[in-house]
Amino acid sequence: MEFFMQEVTSFVTVLVVAICVACAISTLYATGLRLWAGSGVDGEGNAHLMARLGSVVCFAACIAIVLFALWLMIPMFH
């Protein structure tokens, strides 16, 4: 019974962590794209620097997550 509970706990952990990470990286990438699309110089000649900056931050976070995934994947690093 204890063994069974342990399995259920690890299953729930995997489920929750997987959903959170997948949602986080999707949100970051989608937000990055959307901010980038809105960050050009508009018809009135205004540049949207904050949007451009936000977009770069989002993409940088995506790259960081990918690098972390590589670190996890390659046993040489740990």
Next chain:
Amino acid sequence: MDIFTLVVVGLVIITALTFDFTNGFHDTANAMATSIATGALKPKTAVIAAGTLNLIGAFLSTEVANTISGGIINEQQVTIGPEFILAGLLGAIIWNLLTWLVGLPSSSSHALFGGLVGAVIVGAGVEGVNFAAVAMKVLIPALVSPVVAGLAAFCATRLIYAIVKRMKEGEVESGFRHGQTITACLVALSHGTNDAQKTMGIITLALIAVGAQPSGSDPQLWVIAACGITIAAGTYMGGWRVIRTLGKGLTEINTPQGFAAEASSATTILVSSHLGFALSTTQVCSGSIIGSGLGKKGSEVNWSVAGRMLIAWLVTFPAAGVIGAAACALTKTGFAGVIATVVLALIAGFVIFRLSRRNPVNSMNVNDRADVKLNPDTATAHAA
């Protein structure tokens, strides 16, 4: 060492590499099916990328397991002789080829475990098999993997479409193309770090068993290289039939969905392997594709294909087991039996290959249709 053992070990190495090859081409679809279906990568580019990453992955991770079966077979009680391994491998190879013929993704590791268990039951009796481990490592993951990955992909797809709602469709499609390529490459790399190892382990254990290298030692360089190159070659050949089913058969995929699916697959594989819940890559990837189909409003999932896949996953272990058991019954009879088994397996492989030629699927026509038909006549009748 007598000549009999030498020949059997030679056959084990060749069969293990053949299994490695089928493993590669069966699993190209996991990483690349969505990228090929959305056009993010050209079919040929996708298989070259996946093959290269599998080769790199094979060299990056050579921590070979010290058991072949990961506890499914009681390796303390039963010595797994080379002829058992041979029979198990042949069962797994033939099952892999059969599922490829009908275009269904199935787990290569489940096929391998099934084949070995079947061989051990015939060769050493039922007490050699740890059925609790079978339930924990095969049955439960087959049911749980698609649910976990599917839920993750579903949520991710919903979020993505909510965020990019106001963007132009063309911008969204091309923007997610890059993301999809990167996440697909991560899945391919993780496949190389996991799956090539299995074959390395088998060959190394066979070499240890005949005293060709000391017990507990690491795989030799030629073993690592041979396994890496074989799995990469298999991946490059591309199991186009499975790629078509996964990319086109389950649901119509756009690049945001492809990104969500591959990101969820990569995440689920990494999270499960680091939190100690072994999930199967094949089932994870199929589940996330279904999830991404459910997550987009107005897109439909073909449940009859999904249902056939589920049946294939549940049948993989016993079916490979039956073939492995039959092969073991024959190899047990002695040297002539071993040769006869290998010849029969070669004939079976050849027949399956001939059947596949009747209605071939390749890099040119992989995206043309959504289903894999065996009979060319009915296929053209449907198309007309």
